[in-house]
Structures are given as structure tokens and as C-alpha cells.
Amino acid sequence: MRRFLAGTTVIALLTAACAAGPGRPxxxxxxxxxxxxxxxxxxxxxxxxxxxxxxxxxxxxxxxxxxxxxxxxxxxxxxxxxxxxxIGSVTKAVTAAAILRLADEGKLSLDDRVGKILPRLRGPVAEAKVRQLLLHTSGLNGTHGDDYERLSPDEALAAIGRLKLAFPPGTGYVYSNSGYTLLALVVEHLSGRGYRGYLGSAVLRLPGGRVAGxxxxxxxxxxxxxxxxxxxxxxxxxxxxxxxxxxxxxxxxxxxxxxxxxxxxxxxxxxxxxxxxxxxxxxxxxxxxxxxxxxxxxxxxxxxxxxxxxxxxxxxxxxxxxxxxxxxxxxxxxxxxxxxxxxxxxxxxxxxxxxxxxxxxxxxxxxxxxGRPLPRPPAAARGGDLGAIVGTYRLDGGGRFQVAAEGGKLTVSAAGADAVRALTSPGEGGTESGSTGAALRAHEQRVLALLNGQTQEGRRERASLEKAFGAVSGLSLAGTITQGADTRTYIVLTTGKGPVLGWYAVNDQGGVQAAEVPAKPPALTFVPSGAGRFRPDDPTGAGPHVEIAFEGRRMTLTGARGAAVAERSG
The missing domain is CATH 3.40.710.10 (DD-peptidase/beta-lactamase superfamily)
Known part of the structure; x- marks a missing residue:
């Protein structure tokens, strides 16, 4: 079972003129x-x-x-x-434009209750206003279906109606994919052309008549x-x-x-x-x-x-x-x-x-x-004979690293919570102390609560996992990492088909934002930085800030959480 939800991060800094072409674009x-x-x-x-x-x-x-x-x-x-x-979640901007256009046409008010527009909608979200759905303040939390699950409009409407609210509408914020699907159902109902028909005939039409995408x-x-x-x-x-x-x-x-x-x-x-x-x-x-x-x-x-x-x-x-x-x-x-x-x-x-x-x-x-000259990615140093350091390295706490080499680079994968923590030291100045460490631990507790079936969404998730892998008789934490704007907690499920590794990203209310089950162990690619040392192959500097060094049979990983030493086995 592999499942992701639509992307949720936003960043845009490019506001000065740019011109065409790299290398041979x-x-x-x-x-x-x-x-x-x-x-x-x-x-x-x-x-x-x-x-x-x-x-x-x-x-x-x-x-x-x-x-x-x-x-x-x-x-x-x-x-x-x-x-x-x-364009992933940029789709929400188009859906919002469709709602605003329907308001322009007098077919709805942004202060209408969504249950008034869609009388067949049940559940607490029926009391939310269209404006609150647009701003992710309806309280909707959790998911109504996977991205590529076959769902009809009626099935989606029923599933959204079964979702619980994290708070009364208009009193808080939680990013909701389901809220924007509900807005698409409003477009489907009011436009007279269906959601896709209305986008293609009106909302995506550019001046001159051509349709954008x-x-x-x-x-x-x-x-x-x-x-x-x-x-x-x-x-x-x-x-x-x-x-x-x-x-x-x-x-x-x-x-x-x-x-x-x-x-x-x-x-x-x-x-x-x-x-x-x-x-x-x-x-x-x-x-x-x-x-x-x-x-x-x-x-x-x-x-x-x-x-x-x-x-x-x-x-x-x-x-x-x-x-x-x-x-x-x-x-x-x-x-x-x-x-x-x-x-x-x-x-x-x-x-x-x-x-x-x-x-x-x-x-x-x-x-x-x-208006300054654009920065360039740092150049990698020459790495020498990388084959000599390939192998498995173990920490005293039981975690291990698998080191592979190809094309002048190293790939290091981690297994075990202590190995994952050492490999994925927080980037951008983050540390294990203070709020960052507390936030990672809180994320782990929300994932455990989810998979132990302590929430409505968690019970559905547990049932989905057991359908795919058989009875789940146990689960354990395998480490938590930050990747971009996302926090991912890795878990190992004990199932009828054997141990299964996966990861979950959840919001502050415990709703699933993204997940991958089964998943490969977390890994980073490294490039030489000189004198037997290696840094992440991450020219933008957005990922974990950790360096590795090899001496004899030892591999030392140094990051914001300090240093961890692993011994080569075999």
C-alpha cells in the first residue's frame, strides 16, 4: 500500500526578472x-x-x-x-476561483452554510460556511479517501460528512484537502456544467479563448x-x-x-x-x-x-x-x-x-x-576510493547504517530509531533541544495515537493496514525526520505478513497529511567534502545538516544533535 496526499507546503521568493535557459535548455x-x-x-x-x-x-x-x-x-x-x-495543491487556487466566480454569478454567497447548498450533506461540517472552507477554518480534519481511490460524488459527500471537526467552524485553522473537495462538490452542484466542465469552459479559459491546462x-x-x-x-x-x-x-x-x-x-x-x-x-x-x-x-x-x-x-x-x-x-x-x-x-x-x-x-x-548575482551550488571535492568504506556500520544502541557507493557519491540508509535520528539531524539551525525536539516527540505521539486507533481516522487507517498486510499485532517507532516542511515519523508494524516499515506525516490535530506504507528506510546521498569527510548532496541546504567521516572501521556522524559513532561489522 502506497499512499500520499496532495502537497501542502508553500514557498515563493522569485519576484525579480529571470531569464531563460540553463546550460543547454x-x-x-x-x-x-x-x-x-x-x-x-x-x-x-x-x-x-x-x-x-x-x-x-x-x-x-x-x-x-x-x-x-x-x-x-x-x-x-x-x-x-x-x-x-x-500542479498538485495549486489546484486549490483554481477551485477557489471557481467558487468566487459562482459568487460573482449570484449562485452562492460566501457566507452560505455548505449544508444549505448541498442538502444531502450530513455531519457537523454542514454548518460550516463556504468562506470557512476556502480559508481552511471549517474544522474539517482527516481524509475522505486516498488520491487514487475510486470515489463517486455521492460517496465523497458521504465520507466527508462522516469526518469529525477539530474545532467549531471559524474558530481555528487546519489545512484540509477534504474541504476543497467539498467546494468542488459545490461547483459540481451549482454550475450546471459539473466541476470539470465548469473549470474547462469558464475558470481555466484565458483571454483569447485558449484553455490553460x-x-x-x-x-x-x-x-x-x-x-x-x-x-x-x-x-x-x-x-x-x-x-x-x-x-x-x-x-x-x-x-x-x-x-x-x-x-x-x-x-x-x-x-x-x-x-x-x-x-x-x-x-x-x-x-x-x-x-x-x-x-x-x-x-x-x-x-x-x-x-x-x-x-x-x-x-x-x-x-x-x-x-x-x-x-x-x-x-x-x-x-x-x-x-x-x-x-x-x-x-x-x-x-x-x-x-x-x-x-x-x-x-x-x-x-x-x-538584485544580487544568483548563488551557485557548492562544488564537491574528489572522494578517492569509496569502495573501501562500503558496508554495514552499527551503533551501540542497536541501529545500523548501510553504506553504498556509486558515481563518486555515498548513499547511507538508516535502520533503527537511533540511526535514523543520527542521520537526519535537523537542518536550518534546528536542534534536538527546546521546541524542535518537543515538536518531534509530540509528532511521534500523534502517530502512535493514530495507529493505535484512538481517533476516527486512526481506526480507518488501522483497518486499511490490516486489509493490506493482515492483522497488526504490534508497532514500534523507528525514528522521526524533518524533510522540507514535513515531519515524518517512521514506524515498524508487526503484521501477518511480517514486519512492515512505513512513515506518517500528521498535522497538529492528528490528521494524516501524507503517508507511505511500505517505505524504504530513510537514506541520504553524500558527496566528498575533503579529507575523508562527506556532506549531504543537497546544494540548496534545505535538508539535514549532518557530516560523516571515516577512520579505520569507524564512521562518525556529526550534526545538530551531536556526534554518533558506528563500528563496521563483518
């Missing part, structure tokens, strides 16, 4: 020339692992359309600006060549073909576009060409404060000027079984839309570490914003 005929310094920087990032495309639009005219890397590595087919990517699975499909996504373990992701019905994902994910289409649609939305200017202003207006200068808006996150000196809005989608990551930003003062998509995972267990769209923007965005 695919260029669109007529695209503006690239500033040589920027071209050289993006060449270096492409060589370090970024594969995808970038589109930047200002005042309706493209400043840049560029493509990098391979859309299909096996077929040696390159990405182009026309390559189509799954379509769906990854089913019809109307996004036209154009598709990028093959690559998952954490290097395998190709889901490439479409799910026959539906699609209501596990409808409304909260599932759309696909090229980056020029996404930038064009974003410009059209915020300039009042998809919805009325008043509704466009509402989409951009901070609605629910998230802290740190961020606020939820209908389908977007608004960032105030205190963060980067410029107000902007962002939406992002990633994770899932497709293997894509997409981020889009709108900078009102500059009337600039930026869209970036990638088709490789972050630091994978293979020896080809990828750089996601979000990670690239995080690395280069501040320099772009300030």
Missing part, C-alpha cells in the same frame, strides 16, 4: 535572451539536479520561458517550456507532452491513466499545466479576467493569520512585506504519487507572475539527488529579490 522560439550571468547560475543549478521549467510573466508579456533537464530520462526526452506538469487523469486532459516524475526512491511516478471517478482528489489536486499556462492563468486571475476585480481582490486579501507574516487567502498564502520587502502571494503543490513539484507566485506591485515546476524528488536514495522547484526558489530567491 530547451528554448521557446522568440523567448527573450537570457542575461549571461543568470544563465550561468541556472546552468550550475541544472547540473546540480534541477529538472523542470520556469515561466515569468510581467504585465501580460513573458520575460522568460525556460526548460531544464529531462522530461523522460529513459527516453532522453528533454523538458521544454510546453512540457506539462501536475486540464487534468492529469481523465478529461479534459492537459494538452502537451508530459514530464515523467521521479519519486524519492528514483522510480517513475504515476503518469496518468487512472479511470476514476476522481473524487478522492477532485478539487484539492489533479490539475496539470505547463508553467507558461500557469503564469498566464495567475496573471488573468489577479487582474480580474477570471473573476470580477472585486473577487480578485478578495483572493489576494489576507484572511486567516498563519504567523510569521503569512495569511491564508482563498486558495493562496499571502506574505506581507516584513518577510522579503515585497508583498506577494504563493501556492505550491508537491509530493503525491506523480513526483512533480510546482510553485507559483503573484507579486501585485510588479504585476508579475512566476511559475516553476520540477520532476525530480529532493535528496533521493539513488545517486542522482534532485532539486525541487520550491528548493531552487528558496536558494536563489533572496538574491533575485535584492
Amino acid at each position: 530547451a528554448r521557446t522560439s522568440g523567448a527573450p535572451a537570457c542575461d549571461p550571468r543568470m544563465d550561468a547560475a541556472f546552468t550550475a543549478w541544472a547540473a546540480a539536479g534541477f529538472s523542470g521549467s520556469i515561466a515569468i510573466l510581467k504585465d501580460g508579456a513573458f520575460e522568460c520561458r525556460a526548460a531544464y533537464g529531462m522530461a523522460d530520462a529513459a527516453a532522453r526526452r528533454p523538458n521544454t517550456p510546453e512540457t506539462v506538469f501536475s 486540464g487534468f492529469w487523469d481523465g478529461r479534459p486532459a492537459a494538452p502537451g507532452p508530459r514530464a515523467v516524475g521521479y519519486l524519492d526512491d528514483g522510480r517513475p511516478g504515476h503518469q496518468g491513466g487512472f479511470s476514476g471517478p476522481y473524487w478522492g482528489l477532485e478539487g484539492n489536486g489533479g490539475l496539470a499545466m505547463s508553467t507558461p499556462d500557469l503564469a498566464s492563468w495567475t496573471h488573468a486571475l489577479f487582474t480580474g479576467q477570471v473573476v470580477t476585480p472585486a473577487s480578485a481582490a478578495l483572493a489576494a486579501r489576507p484572511g486567516w493569520p498563519l504567523g510569521d507574516g503569512r495569511s491564508e487567502t482563498p486558495g493562496w498564502v499571502a506574505y506581507d512585506p516584513s518577510l522579503y520587502g515585497e508583498r506577494f502571494l504563493s501556492a505550491a503543490g508537491g509530493g503525491g504519487d506523480v513526483g512533480h513539484n510546482t510553485v507559483v507566485a503573484w507579486v501585485p506591485a510588479q504585476r508579475r507572475a512566476v511559475a516553476v515546476a520540477s520532476n525530480t524528488a529532493s535528496n533521493t536514495a539513488s545517486n542522482t539527488a534532485g532539486i525541487t522547484a520550491e528548493a531552487l526558489l528558496k536558494a536563489v530567491g533572496p538574491a533575485l529579490l535584492a
Whole structure:
């Protein structure tokens, strides 16, 4: 059983002009020339692992359309600006626009109770207002179905009605994929054309009549060549073909576009060409404060000027079984839309570490914003004979590391809670002490509560696991890591089919955000940093901050949690 939910992280820092092309990117005929310094920087990032495309639009005219890397590595087919990517949770911005457009047409009020619009809806969420669903303040927690579970509209409506609320509507915040599926059901009911029909005929239609993208699975499909996504373990992701019905994902994910289409649609939305200017202003207006200068808006996150000196809005989608990551930003003062998509995972267990769209923007965005030269990824030192250090290394606490070498890099995988903790020392200055350590421990307790069936969603999850693997007679923690904005707790299930390793990411209310069962052990790829030492193959610096060194039969891992020494066995 492998299951992911739509991506939930958001980051967008790219608010200054960008130009086309890394190294030998695919260029669109007529695209503006690239500033040589920027071209050289993006060449270096492409060589370090970024594969995808970038589109930047200002005042309706493209400043840049560029493509990098391979859309299909096996077929040696390159990405182009026309390559189509799954946009994941950016779909929520489109669903929100559909709701705002229906309000413009007088078919609903944002203060309507959703149960009034959908009389067959049962359960406490029926009392939530449309506005609260848009802002993730309805209280809905948990999931109504897996991404590629066959669910009809009626089945989805019934499943959402059975979900409990984490709090009374309007009194708190919890990100909810199910809430946006409920909004899609509202569109399905009120539009007269169905959710997909209404998006294709009205919401995704650009000035001039062309439709921006379509769906990854089913019809109307996004036209154009598709990028093959690559998952954490290097395998190709889901490439479409799910026959539906699609209501596990409808409304909260599932759309696909090229980056020029996404930038064009974003410009059209915020300039009042998809919805009325008043509704466009509402989409951009901070609605629910998230802290740190961020606020939820209908389908977007608004960032105030205190963060980067410029107000902007962002939406992002990633994770899932497709293997894509997409981020889009709108900078009102500059009337600039930026869209970036990638088709490789972050630091994978293979020896080809990828750089996601979000990670690239995080690395280069501040320099772009300030008009400084773009930073480049650090170069790796020469590693010598890596074969001599390949093998299994054990900690005194029982955990172990498996070290493999290929292509001048090391891949280190961890088994056991103490090994996982040592390998995944928190990045970005995080430490095991204080709030970070407490947050990791709290996450573990929420995962244990879930899998022990202490919640409604947990009982469904336990039943799903037992259906796949047989009776679950025990479970144990195998370590907790932070990966990007996500926290993942690894667990080992004792089942009728033997031990099964998996991981869960849950929110503060215990709802599942993402999960993978079974899963491979957590692993990092390392590159030489000189004098027998190695650092993570993570040019953006977003991952764990840990270094490893080898001396004789010993491997020492040093990170924010201190040092751990493992002895080679055999």
C-alpha cells in the first residue's frame, strides 16, 4: 500500500526578472535572451539536479520561458517550456476561483452554510460556511479517501460528512484537502456544467479563448507532452491513466499545466479576467493569520512585506504519487507572475539527488529579490576510493547504517530509531533541544495515537493496514525526520505478513497529511567534502545538516544533535 496526499507546503521568493535557459535548455522560439550571468547560475543549478521549467510573466508579456533537464530520462526526452506538469495543491487556487466566480454569478454567497447548498450533506461540517472552507477554518480534519481511490460524488459527500471537526467552524485553522473537495462538490452542484466542465469552459479559459491546462487523469486532459516524475526512491511516478471517478482528489489536486499556462492563468486571475476585480481582490486579501507574516487567502498564502520587502502571494503543490513539484507566485506591485515546476524528488536514495522547484526558489530567491548575482551550488571535492568504506556500520544502541557507493557519491540508509535520528539531524539551525525536539516527540505521539486507533481516522487507517498486510499485532517507532516542511515519523508494524516499515506525516490535530506504507528506510546521498569527510548532496541546504567521516572501521556522524559513532561489522 502506497499512499500520499496532495502537497501542502508553500514557498515563493522569485519576484525579480529571470531569464531563460540553463546550460543547454530547451528554448521557446522568440523567448527573450537570457542575461549571461543568470544563465550561468541556472546552468550550475541544472547540473546540480534541477529538472523542470520556469515561466515569468510581467504585465501580460513573458520575460522568460525556460526548460531544464529531462522530461523522460529513459527516453532522453528533454523538458521544454510546453512540457506539462501536475500542479498538485495549486489546484486549490483554481477551485477557489471557481467558487468566487459562482459568487460573482449570484449562485452562492460566501457566507452560505455548505449544508444549505448541498442538502444531502450530513455531519457537523454542514454548518460550516463556504468562506470557512476556502480559508481552511471549517474544522474539517482527516481524509475522505486516498488520491487514487475510486470515489463517486455521492460517496465523497458521504465520507466527508462522516469526518469529525477539530474545532467549531471559524474558530481555528487546519489545512484540509477534504474541504476543497467539498467546494468542488459545490461547483459540481451549482454550475450546471459539473466541476470539470465548469473549470474547462469558464475558470481555466484565458483571454483569447485558449484553455490553460486540464487534468492529469481523465478529461479534459492537459494538452502537451508530459514530464515523467521521479519519486524519492528514483522510480517513475504515476503518469496518468487512472479511470476514476476522481473524487478522492477532485478539487484539492489533479490539475496539470505547463508553467507558461500557469503564469498566464495567475496573471488573468489577479487582474480580474477570471473573476470580477472585486473577487480578485478578495483572493489576494489576507484572511486567516498563519504567523510569521503569512495569511491564508482563498486558495493562496499571502506574505506581507516584513518577510522579503515585497508583498506577494504563493501556492505550491508537491509530493503525491506523480513526483512533480510546482510553485507559483503573484507579486501585485510588479504585476508579475512566476511559475516553476520540477520532476525530480529532493535528496533521493539513488545517486542522482534532485532539486525541487520550491528548493531552487528558496536558494536563489533572496538574491533575485535584492538584485544580487544568483548563488551557485557548492562544488564537491574528489572522494578517492569509496569502495573501501562500503558496508554495514552499527551503533551501540542497536541501529545500523548501510553504506553504498556509486558515481563518486555515498548513499547511507538508516535502520533503527537511533540511526535514523543520527542521520537526519535537523537542518536550518534546528536542534534536538527546546521546541524542535518537543515538536518531534509530540509528532511521534500523534502517530502512535493514530495507529493505535484512538481517533476516527486512526481506526480507518488501522483497518486499511490490516486489509493490506493482515492483522497488526504490534508497532514500534523507528525514528522521526524533518524533510522540507514535513515531519515524518517512521514506524515498524508487526503484521501477518511480517514486519512492515512505513512513515506518517500528521498535522497538529492528528490528521494524516501524507503517508507511505511500505517505505524504504530513510537514506541520504553524500558527496566528498575533503579529507575523508562527506556532506549531504543537497546544494540548496534545505535538508539535514549532518557530516560523516571515516577512520579505520569507524564512521562518525556529526550534526545538530551531536556526534554518533558506528563500528563496521563483518
